[in-house]
Amino acid sequence: MTTPSPGRYELTLVVDGTTVAYGWWDQPSTAETKWSDWRRQHGRDGARVILVDTADGSVVRRWPQLTPRT
Template sequence: MNPGRYRVTVVLDGRRTLRGWWNAEPVARRQFAGLVGQYGRPGAHVILADEETGETLTEWPDGA
């Protein structure tokens, strides 16, 4: 089973803490925003990537 095209990763203090996959980009973007709201603090990095293209779609903080 394919876990989903869009992956959100949360890194806290240099350690990958959480990853999730979604098939629909709008759903993944909502999850990304929610995780930024929940984990957004100094030392955190949240990334939304397209697993099919390998492209980083967005990240927090910007340009991290």
């Protein structure tokens, strides 16, 4: 028996350094909607919301945005 793939797009919510929620979706539009929902619901100091395309490991969206150091 094989385990089905969890989905291409992985969404992770980290609060104060602890992963408190995660999910996977195959459709990018669904993953983007969930990212926006989680950011709106949980966006505060100490929280991070990260959406990754597991096909290539790229970060699709993150909150808060990283600012480059000068």
